[in-house]
Amino acid sequence: MADWIRRTMLAAAAALFAAAALPVSVAGAQSPLKVVATTGMIADAARQVGGDLVEVRALMGPGVDPHAYRQTRTDILALTRADLVLWHGLYLEAQMEDFMHSLEARRPVVAVAEELPRDVLLAHDDYENRYDPHVWMVPDLWSKVVVRVRDALIDARPEGEALFRANAESHLKDVAALSDYAKEVLATVPQESRVLVTAHDAFNYFGRAYDFEVLGIQGISTQSEAGLNRVAELVDTLVKRKIGAVFVESSVSDRNMRALIEGAAAKGQQVAVGGQLFSDAMGRDGSYEGTYIGMIDHNVTTITRALGGKAPERGMLGRLAVGS
Structure with missing residues (x-):
């Protein structure tokens, strides 16, 4: 076999192998970032900010109580395969907390409400040194969580930063309008x-x-x-x-x-x-x-x-x- 044919075939094989190792779609574009969120509220924020660059799954659907929720085998599989895991923190998902901390060693895992300033949080009635997790009830507080979701998506997929920032800005305007309506x-x-x-x-x-x-x-x-x-x-x-x-x-x-x-x-x-x-x-x-x-x-x-x-x-x- 001529050297140029051998080199061409080897180069083509290497290109195919490299392509197979990349998360690409059928159309050749990069596959959506696989995000798993615990609650519907966090999942919604990820979808609003991530747009077409994310594929979001919420573990807890309508009518599900996060205080008592325990991860299933299906959940564990989804969480361990995710590109990014978003959970609330502040002891909302109390039954899942140990699992989330152990998962941090293997996957990007972000507790999106944990970094809220402590001076805006209310103390938990039942647990010392814990805080009331229900910050989504006030749009002005939730907007801070949306920003944390945005930053987590940027960290996970830096090339999407411009889109994530634009989508977050648009969504935050909607959240601000909701805040104005609530006050009125x-x-x-x-x-x-x-x-x-x-x-x-x-x-x-x-x-x-x-x-x-x-x-x-x-x-x-x-x-x-x-x-x-x-x-x-x-x-x-x-x-x-x-x-x-x-x-x-x-x-x-x-x-x-x-x-x-x-x-x-x-x-x-x-x-x-x-x-x-x-x-x-x-x-x-x-x-x-x-x-x-x-x-x-x-x-x-x-x-x-x-x-x-x-x-x-x-x-x-x-x-x-x-x-x-």
Whole structure:
């Protein structure tokens, strides 16, 4: 075989081998960055910022409680094969924390809320030196998490930096508009009606930001036990203060809330369910409420209207499902 033919064949084989080792698509472009996120809120931020350069999988879907979630075998496979793993931190995924720390030795793993300034965080009710993880309830706080997601994507795929920054800037404008809407409509709720009674204390940041008193049957974690004394105490509060509406949550059983309503009724105080709120998980996949913007729009609009304030029935963008 002539030398030039041998050299040509060897060069072609080397090129094919090198191409096979690269993460390329059929079209020849670099394959999307494989991102695994624990919660839907983090996954949404990664999709908004990453655009076509990422392929995002959320471990926890609608109605899933992250406080109690344990990784499955399928999850472990996805996590160990991911190019980037994004989790919340602040002890939200308490059952997964040890696994995430062990995974850091093998994969880029980022706890996107852990670097929030401690002076903006609220202390955890049940665990010393821990913080309330529910920062997504306030868009101004969540915007800081979006920036951390952006930076994690840039670190994982530097060549996508320009796109990631542009997408993040666009999404942050939407988050800022959501913040403005929340402040505007929640301000219309009468001061005496600003009492938010929910299944667990997921709304403390919300209460601080918008001047609402928040009363949860359970603590910050849904793993906290709701004792009979706590239910009885809240029944007395509903009756004494004539609170007429309470809220159930999409990711928490309504069993304790039903007991609360029945207890108040037995004492002559009729209490209605003001609506279902998205606390630790977003709405149905593919729906507006299944995005971060839609989730918070739903919560803000539902709370405002149920407690006597003024907000459009279909929310900030007119996209909320009627009766959602």
